[in-house]
Amino acid sequence: MLPTYPPRSIWPAAEGALEIIDQRWLPHEYRTEQLTTLAETTRAIEEMRVRGAPLIGVTAAYGLYLALREAPSRANYLQHLAMAAAMLKATRPTAINLAWAVDRMVNALTALSPDILTHQDSFVQKARELADEMAEADVATCRAIGEHGYKILEALHKQHPDRPVQMLTHCNAGGLGCVAYGTATAPLYLSAERGLPVHVWVDETRPRNQGALTAFELKRIGIPHTYIVDNAGGLLMQRGQVDVVIVGADRVSLGGDVANKIGTYLKALAAKDNQVPFYVALPASTFDPKLKDAFAEIPIEERHPDEVNYAYGINELGKASRVLLTPEGTKVSNPGFDITPARLITGLLTERGTCPAKESAVRALYPEFA
Ligand code: MRU
Numbered sequence: 001m002l003p004t005y006p007p008r009s010i011w012p013a014a015e016g017a018l019e020i021i022d023q024r025w026l027p028h029e030y031r032t033e034q035l036t037t038l039a040e041t042t043r044a045i046e047e048m049r050v051r052g053a054p055l056i057g058v059t060a061a062y063g064l065y066l067a068l069r070e071a072p073s074r075a076n077y078l079q080h081l082a083m084a085a086a087m088l089k090a091t092r093p094t095a096i097n098l099a100w101a102v103d104r105m106v107n108a109l110t111a112l113s114p115d116i117l118t119h120q121d122s123f124v125q126k127a128r129e130l131a132d133e134m135a136e137a138d139v140a141t142c143r144a145i146g147e148h149g150y151k152i153l154e155a156l157h158k159q160h161p162d163r164p165v166q167m168l169t170h171c172n173a174g175g176l177g178c179v180a181y182g183t184a185t186a187p188l189y190l191s192a193e194r195g196l197p198v199h200v201w202v203d204e205t206r207p208r209n210q211g212a213l214t215a216f217e218l219k220r221i222g223i224p225h226t227y228i229v230d231n232a233g234g235l236l237m238q239r240g241q242v243d244v245v246i247v248g249a250d251r252v253s254l255g256g257d258v259a260n261k262i263g264t265y266l267k268a269l270a271a272k273d274n275q276v277p278f279y280v281a282l283p284a285s286t287f288d289p290k291l292k293d294a295f296a297e298i299p300i301e302e303r304h305p306d307e308v309n310y311a312y313g314i315n316e317l318g319k320a321s322r323v324l325l326t327p328e329g330t331k332v333s334n335p336g337f338d339i340t341p342a343r344l345i346t347g348l349l350t351e352r353g354t355c356p357a358k359e360s361a362v363r364a365l366y367p368e369f370a
Helices: 038-046 053-069 077-089 096-110 120-159 186-194 210-221 230-238 264-273 359-365
Strands: 010-012 018-021 032-035 165-169 198-203 225-228 244-247 258-261 278-281 310-314 320-324 337-340 347-350 353-355
Touching: 010 053, 018 053, 032 038, 032 053, 038 053, 038 077, 053 077, 053 096, 053 120, 077 096, 096 120, 120 165, 120 186, 120 244, 120 278, 120 347, 120 353, 165 230, 186 198, 186 210, 198 210, 198 230, 210 225, 225 230, 230 264, 244 264, 258 264, 264 278, 264 337, 347 359, 353 359
Parallel strands: 165 198, 165 244, 198 225, 244 278, 278 347
Antiparallel strands: 010 018, 018 032, 258 337, 310 320, 347 353
């Protein structure tokens, strides 16, 4: 059964377990599964059963709780925590939200009084509370991003009140990639709630077709949309059929350079050439204040060649199947993310408001960044 509105991507299950949607089967099958151990959690992140920067962060936080829960009763819990943290951080390298969530959990748990540290039950309970808080905070944060993004869509609608606002998005920066609402899609949830007419061009986003997840999600909330191949966006922009591009992010420097799903950079170039506003939606946890040079320092995940060589889908008999696209043995390069320079970005859309993609503006919104 679907969780209630706004649909959630991770939620509590019986006996302290967590339940997730196995997103590998979407949009054709809505399968859920339970996470009860650290190993199941690392596998879920590695295999992209859960994906999207904020969601992998929250899932990793729950992974630490699950790791502590299964620690032997005489374990050194802090050592056990450090081991689990290292395993979780190694699962996917590009999105900073994963390391952010793990570090936040480890710091909070390490700072507890020595008394709690020796009592497994209270330590585990504290870890669960912290992970639950992180999940709830993600929902509130995305809703706030939605409020600020809604203002952008509303202003565009005032310019063309006779037709829906035409938005283009890449990948799935949706509720499926967060706990709920999403980042780039959050303004769409609010538009649906408030009756603002919007139509979305959904980039397919090869090789894993996360656009199909966005289409699934927009159908679920009733936002009109059209699925396009990744190369169509430029033409649509030249024809004046795109009012605004909003994408998500996996890691952003304070100077406003953005790592996001491969293909984002090309959309930003096309948007710049056609004077289409290009916004990047992100929560505070996606900034990496330690970055000096995003191009040199952000690790770009190199993914399995099979993602490119094969396509997955439902065949004419209604069965899940995969087909080979390339000549057998073809050499493949499959970088998962690219970096869009700040100069191509109209604004960063955050839970604290929208700001130019430059360091002074980001620091003004987030004075706490070191
Ligand atoms: O490889 P994925 O599917 O985890 O990549 C996801 C993206 O690039 C998203 O756009 C980003 O994480 C933002 S999710 C709200």
